[in-house]
Amino acid sequence: MPRNLSLAVIAGDGIGPEVTAEAVKVLTAAVGDSVSLTTTDYPFGATHFLASGTIIDDEDFARLARHDAILLGAVGGDPRDPRLAGGIIERGLLLRLRFAFDHYVNLRPTKLYPSVVSPLASPGAVDFVVVREGTEGPYVGNGGSIRRGTPHEIANEVSVNTAFGVERLVRFGFEKANSRPAKKLTLVHKTNVLVHAGGLWQRTVDAVSAEYPDVAVDYQHIDAATIHMVVNPSQFDTIVTDNLFGDIITDLAAAISGGIGLAASGNINPDGTFPSMFEPVHGSAPDIAGKQLADPTAAILSAALLLDHVGLSDASARVTAAVEADLASRGSAKRSTSEVGDAIAAALAS
Amino acid sequence: MPRNLSLAVIAGDGIGPEVTAEAVKVLTAAVGDSVSLTTTDYPFGATHFLASGTIIDDEDFARLARHDAILLGAVGGDPRDPRLAGGIIERGLLLRLRFAFDHYVNLRPTKLYPSVVSPLASPGAVDFVVVREGTEGPYVGNGGSIRRGTPHEIANEVSVNTAFGVERLVRFGFEKANSRPAKKLTLVHKTNVLVHAGGLWQRTVDAVSAEYPDVAVDYQHIDAATIHMVVNPSQFDTIVTDNLFGDIITDLAAAISGGIGLAASGNINPDGTFPSMFEPVHGSAPDIAGKQLADPTAAILSAALLLDHVGLSDASARVTAAVEADLASRGSAKRSTSEVGDAIAAALAS
Ligand SMILES: CC(C)[C@H](C(=O)O)[C@@H](O)C(=O)O
Ligand SMILES: CC(C)[C@H](C(=O)O)[C@@H](O)C(=O)O
Numbered sequence: 001m002p003r004n005l006s007l008a009v010i011a012g013d014g015i016g017p018e019v020t021a022e023a024v025k026v027l028t029a030a031v032g033d034s035v036s037l038t039t040t041d042y043p044f045g046a047t048h049f050l051a052s053g054t055i056i057d058d059e060d061f062a063r064l065a066r067h068d069a070i071l072l073g074a075v076g077g078d079p080r081d082p083r084l085a086g087g088i089i090e091r092g093l094l095l096r097l098r099f100a101f102d103h104y105v106n107l108r109p110t111k112l113y114p115s116v117v118s119p120l121a122s123p124g125a126v127d128f129v130v131v132r133e134g135t136e137g138p139y140v141g142n143g144g145s146i147r148r149g150t151p152h153e154i155a156n157e158v159s160v161n162t163a164f165g166v167e168r169l170v171r172f173g174f175e176k177a178n179s180r181p182a183k184k185l186t187l188v189h190k191t192n193v194l195v196h197a198g199g200l201w202q203r204t205v206d207a208v209s210a211e212y213p214d215v216a217v218d219y220q221h222i223d224a225a226t227i228h229m230v231v232n233p234s235q236f237d238t239i240v241t242d243n244l245f246g247d248i249i250t251d252l253a254a255a256i257s258g259g260i261g262l263a264a265s266g267n268i269n270p271d272g273t274f275p276s277m278f279e280p281v282h283g284s285a286p287d288i289a290g291k292q293l294a295d296p297t298a299a300i301l302s303a304a305l306l307l308d309h310v311g312l313s314d315a316s317a318r319v320t321a322a323v324e325a326d327l328a329s330r331g332s333a334k335r336s337t338s339e340v341g342d343a344i345a346a347a348l349a350s
Numbered sequence: 351m352p353r354n355l356s357l358a359v360i361a362g363d364g365i366g367p368e369v370t371a372e373a374v375k376v377l378t379a380a381v382g383d384s385v386s387l388t389t390t391d392y393p394f395g396a397t398h399f400l401a402s403g404t405i406i407d408d409e410d411f412a413r414l415a416r417h418d419a420i421l422l423g424a425v426g427g428d429p430r431d432p433r434l435a436g437g438i439i440e441r442g443l444l445l446r447l448r449f450a451f452d453h454y455v456n457l458r459p460t461k462l463y464p465s466v467v468s469p470l471a472s473p474g475a476v477d478f479v480v481v482r483e484g485t486e487g488p489y490v491g492n493g494g495s496i497r498r499g500t501p502h503e504i505a506n507e508v509s510v511n512t513a514f515g516v517e518r519l520v521r522f523g524f525e526k527a528n529s530r531p532a533k534k535l536t537l538v539h540k541t542n543v544l545v546h547a548g549g550l551w552q553r554t555v556d557a558v559s560a561e562y563p564d565v566a567v568d569y570q571h572i573d574a575a576t577i578h579m580v581v582n583p584s585q586f587d588t589i590v591t592d593n594l595f596g597d598i599i600t601d602l603a604a605a606i607s608g609g610i611g612l613a614a615s616g617n618i619n620p621d622g623t624f625p626s627m628f629e630p631v632h633g634s635a636p637d638i639a640g641k642q643l644a645d646p647t648a649a650i651l652s653a654a655l656l657l658d659h660v661g662l663s664d665a666s667a668r669v670t671a672a673v674e675a676d677l678a679s680r681g682s683a684k685r686s687t688s689e690v691g692d693a694i695a696a697a698l699a700s
Contacts, residue, residue, distance in 0.1 A: 086548075087543060091545070119470055120470060121468075138509070138544060143547065145550065156511070162504050163504075192441070194507045195493070196493040196495045197506070223602075226601050227602065227605040230470070247543075248573050250573075251574060255580045256580060259577075
């Protein structure tokens with residue numbers, strides 16, 4: 001009897017539907033008959049919000065929670081649309097899901113595949129993973145302002161960090177580092193300025209590291225880390241960092257390893273209490289939407305992370321290998337979004 | 351009668367004294383007889399703190415305030431020394447000076463000089479300036495923790511942003527952009543997540559931009575900005591950003607334009623109420639200290655910013671030109687710290 005896999009698919013806005021279609025195509029080909037796969041489409045995103053006035057209602061939220069995992073394309077409309085100002089979709093949908101489903105690990109592997117061109121002249125071997133915290137830090141929405149719109153306005157943002165939240169993330173980071181050949185963990189923070197949060201992070205890494213004698217531990221300030229990332233990225237193995245620093249460093253990591261067209265991510269609830277959510281690092285890119293110009297590779301690699309997360313690690317490895325082969329065979333000829341997906345799905349079927 | 355110029359010199363720790371000696375040498379050569387230059391050395395830094403138990407006392411502080419400007423090398427000791435944990439020197443000296451002397455503009459020009467090697471394969475023409483806020487944001491030290499060291503610890507950091515502080519910085523940014531040929535200002539923030547601070551920044555830029563019709567205005571999220579910085583840095587002209595994002599993006603900017611050995615900065619009090627302070631972006635690099643290995647170029651270019659700030663713009667331009675010529679003539683042969691300073695000073699004297 002094939003096992004069941006029930007996925008929620010939020011294709012989203014802009015290029016989201018195009019790249020997600022390819023990810024579903026590849027995922028379906030990868031699991032074949034071994035899995036009874038059902039996908040349920042959810043319409044959430046900027047387009048849905050502008051048409052319906054609702055970002056996501058409680059019933060839909062409850063329905064989402066019943067799936068085994070969520071595949072998300074990209075959400076967000078025209079950034080200049082005043083109805084979407086202040087990140088209303090990003091916060092009301094993406095961050096809401098990450099927080100409500102306790103996606104405390106935001107896992108972002110970075111690999112420079114052979115044959116992929118880096119903007120760096122001599123990148124060396126780039127193969128690391130960023131373990132970004134997903135439910136705390138400056139992302140908690142714990143800010144406010146007074147005297148808004150006056151010369152006396154004061155606007156605060158509060159970064160909230162808890163021992164509970166930091167420790168579980170750091171533990172995940174050490175487990176990850178311990179499972180990798182290089183066994184090296186780098187904490188990235190700004191402990192010399194953000195002393196309260198930084199102290200908690202540093203002390204937590206120090207304490208947990210005692211349980212992982214084989215993992216070498218390193219520390220870099222976020223500013224210095226950006227230098228290392230462009231000067232010598234091969235030094236990195238497992239980076240553990242907070243929500244905001246992780247946001248920044250993973251875009252940079254994507255850039256040096258071939259661009260956000262290739263960067264996958266998983267918003268993971270390791271406890272399995274809630275469905276984890278897999279999405280490319282890139283946004284909805286409204287300017288190129290609907291033209292079959294977007295590279296679906298990041299979405300496909302995110303589907304591979306999904307497969308691994310739900311225990312289908314063989315299928316996951318096959319997808320990654322097929323992507324790697326496809327990247328190696330890509331010439332300079334431009335292929336459409338669906339041509340890339342078709343090629344990878346065909347390789348998996350054969 | 352030559353005009354007087356009274357400088358406070360804080361050579362600091364590690365490579366600080368070596369690079370500062372060269373900066374003073376070059377500065378002295380640049381002003382020649384036109385200026386009656388006096389320099390007063392102050393011993394502040396990690397070494398001084400470890401020896402004396404004091405970072406900086408109130409009397410010294412008052413003395414510092416009487417100089418026309420401050421030249422600073424680099425401060426900070428061994429990061430693993432527990433007596434220096436939590437950025438005690440960085441906060442107690444560097445940030446204290448920036449805040450007390452109201453250095454609300456942290457000016458960091460980035461230029462990829464011809465003949466300087468960038469880690470980017472095709473950097474293009476890189477010539478922009480970052481106008482980083484220096485007295486607000488997450489740097490205000492407005493955080494705290496409860497239940498420290500227990501599983502229930504909560505550590506918060508508060509980013510404080512005021513209309514007063516943001517507006518004066520943004521105005522400086524527009525003035526700067528307006529004075530440059532490209533006349534383009536890019537706000538870098540994270541308005542889709544940090545909505546209160548981000549809203550204030552965005553509204554301020556929108557409002558002030560109305561007074562600068564010739565300046566084109568752009569916006570990038572900090573994460574996306576790191577991508578643009580490695581993929582297409584020549585798009586930037588004037589970047590306006592907050593204290594933390596400016597810290598991050600200027601290290602990255604330094605990296606892509608030849609490294610922090612070349613990156614200069616000015617902590618500026620545009621009102622002239624307090625002395626402004628000029629320092630290389632790099633740190634004290636204790637590992638290479640005392641070996642004449644450090645490149646003093648960043649310190650020398652910081653001295654050029656100082657000269658410009660105190661109204662000696664001809665001398666400033668001469669230093670910059672001499673540095674540019676020196677960079678162009680540098681072969682692959684390694685020169686010592688003082689050899690670089692000697693060469694540039696000699697060029698100025700001739
Ligand atoms: C869209 C935005 C809220 C999001 C984030 O900041 O986390 C994105 O940049 C990401 O990295 O997934
Ligand atoms: C030393 C540190 C406090 C400082 C900062 O974060 O501002 C440094 O990184 C800089 O950029 O001047």
